[in-house]
Amino acid sequence: MKNSFLPSFTFPQFPSLPKALVGGLLFLGFSCQAPKTEESTVVSDDRPNIIFIFADDWGYGDLGAYGATEVKTPNLDKLAEQGTKFTQFHVTSGVCSPSRSSVITGHFPARHRVHGHFAGNEPNAKRNMPNWLDENLPVYMPQVMQDAGYTTAHFGKWHLGGGGLPHGDLSAPEPKAYGYDETRVWNGNGPTWKGDQLWPTTRYMDDDSTWVHSSSRIVVDVTIDFLERNKDKGSPMFVNLWLKDPHTPLWPTDEQKAPYSGMGPDKEVYFGVLTDADRHIGRLMAALEEMGLDDNTIVIFSSDNGPAAYGPSLTAGLTGGLRGRKVDIFEGGVNVPFIVRWPGKVDAGKVDSTSVLSTVDLLPTFAALAHKDLPSDYQVDGENIISIFDNKTFNRTKPLFWEWRFAVADRPNGWVSAAVRDGEWKLMSDEKRGRVELYNIKDDRAESIDVAAANPEKVTQLLAMWDQWKSELPE
Numbered sequence: 448m449k450n451s452f453l454p455s456f457t458f459p460q461f462p463s464l465p466k467a468l469v470g471g472l473l474f475l476g477f478s479c480q481a482p483k484t485e486e487s488t489v490v491s492d493d494r495p496n497i498i499f500i501f502a503d504d505w506g507y508g509d510l511g512a513y514g515a516t517e518v519k520t521p522n523l524d525k526l527a528e529q530g531t532k533f534t535q536f537h538v539t540s541g542v543c544s545p546s547r548s549s550v551i552t553g554h555f556p557a558r559h560r561v562h563g564h565f566a567g568n569e570p571n572a573k574r575n576m577p578n579w580l581d582e583n584l585p586v587y588m589p590q591v592m593q594d595a596g597y598t599t600a601h602f603g604k605w606h607l608g609g610g611g612l613p614h615g616d617l618s619a620p621e622p623k624a625y626g627y628d629e630t631r632v633w634n635g636n637g638p639t640w641k642g643d644q645l646w647p648t649t650r651y652m653d654d655d656s657t658w659v660h661s662s663s664r665i666v667v668d669v670t671i672d673f674l675e676r677n678k679d680k681g682s683p684m685f686v687n688l689w690l691k692d693p694h695t696p697l698w699p700t701d702e703q704k705a706p707y708s709g710m711g712p713d714k715e716v717y718f719g720v721l722t723d724a725d726r727h728i729g730r731l732m733a734a735l736e737e738m739g740l741d742d743n744t745i746v747i748f749s750s751d752n753g754p755a756a757y758g759p760s761l762t763a764g765l766t767g768g769l770r771g772r773k774v775d776i777f778e779g780g781v782n783v784p785f786i787v788r789w790p791g792k793v794d795a796g797k798v799d800s801t802s803v804l805s806t807v808d809l810l811p812t813f814a815a816l817a818h819k820d821l822p823s824d825y826q827v828d829g830e831n832i833i834s835i836f837d838n839k840t841f842n843r844t845k846p847l848f849w850e851w852r853f854a855v856a857d858r859p860n861g862w863v864s865a866a867v868r869d870g871e872w873k874l875m876s877d878e879k880r881g882r883v884e885l886y887n888i889k890d891d892r893a894e895s896i897d898v899a900a901a902n903p904e905k906v907t908q909l910l911a912m913w914d915q916w917k918s919e920l921p922e
């Protein structure tokens with residue numbers, strides 16, 4: 448079988464994979480079959496495998512499919528060619544931990560006092576945050592999938608509590624407590640890596656130079672291994688594959704930087720990291736195809752927030768013309784790439800610029816794909832967007848909310864502490880309502896024309912909507 452997902456853009460400095468590894472890429476078998484019945488009839492479980500690839504600080508404009516012209520991301524571009532690209536997918540925060548909490552809870556992060564990134568216990572306390580995401584909620588995405596009969600795994604970044612001193616509480620629950628059969632993570636407790644080798648216990652990773660430049664490779668390696676070991680067990684598989692790249696620290700090898708030689712140190716570093724991560728996503732896709740598993744596997748790529756406003760990311764990271772960056776709750780901080788590929792199901796080469804989607808929608812949607820009802824008393828903030836898998840536009844009925852308690856008035860885009868989007872309208876305000884701005888996102892995605900003065904009734908309506916939502920939150 449010809450591997451259409453082998454990189455169409457290759458560099459000679461990347462060695463070819465060993466044949467044993469390529470042969471071991473027997474993956475995400477979607478031919479998941481249930482055990483034989485007493486009559487020895489094989490019953491097929493045709494529910495899709497799901498792989499959710501969540502990058503870290505990967506900006507809206509940081510890949511060719513979303514307009515990048517200098518950095519090369521051939522495998523993500525091919526993912527978009529073989530699937531549907533969405534242009535209005537939103538995370539629930541401009542920073543890591545709050546954004547990620549919404550993925551597995553279906554809630555806006557403020558409902559669980561996740562206001563910023565999980566750090567040491569003292570800074571968490573100062574920000575009125577817990578030291579980890581509450582492990583006693585009745586519903587989590589992986590637990591829902593596990594209860595539905597999926598074999599579940601989380602590989603890569605966690606950052607919902609734990610991860611080794613000085614920045615994570617060693618008593619935080621391991622990710623397995625949230626419903627995973629297997630985990631191997633950084634910024635979390637439990638099994639991890641030392642360099643590029645498997646390590647049985649928690650480690651602080653950011654000073655590990657080998658891990659830093661190998662993180663995308665090693666997390667794809669364990670994902671491939673998981674799929675290989677579980678593909679014939681009779682149940683579909685669910686994997687959260689959460690990359691580190693392109694979050695700092697950024698220490699690409701000379702080999703990884705070489706394609707961008709002469710473009711300046713920031714682009715050499717940042718683009719080198721992006722292209723390396725893209726290469727390993729391509730390895731994953733090639734393995735799925737080699738194993739015949741890709742036809743019934745949903746692969747989704749997205750990012751936890753916009754590109755960072757420091758280091759090489761500040762110079763080289765792109766928002767595709769959207770206003771703001773990481774930390775900001777303008778579109779450049781919270782509108783991120785979202786690509787969905789499901790061969791034969793989701794339209795190939797399509798661009799959906801109408802559906803307004805969010806990370807809070809993923810839990811109810813994945814539950815629907817798994818044919819699993821959520822408890823009637825568990826109210827998600829998101830909506831079931833399963834219609835996008837039938838190539839239909841999703842018409843949002845619930846508003847989206849953002850709360851940011853660390854606004855900085857003298858930053859051009861950092862003054863906002865509250866935002867709400869309802870329909871085509873997005874309202875931004877500071878804590879004391881001394882400044883309020885209103886944008887029509889349909890007509891002005893760059894949030895460049897404040898239309899608050901011309902629409903006072905809409906401003907009043909959206910402020911009241913946000914105030915009502917705020918009144919339901921814990922202090």
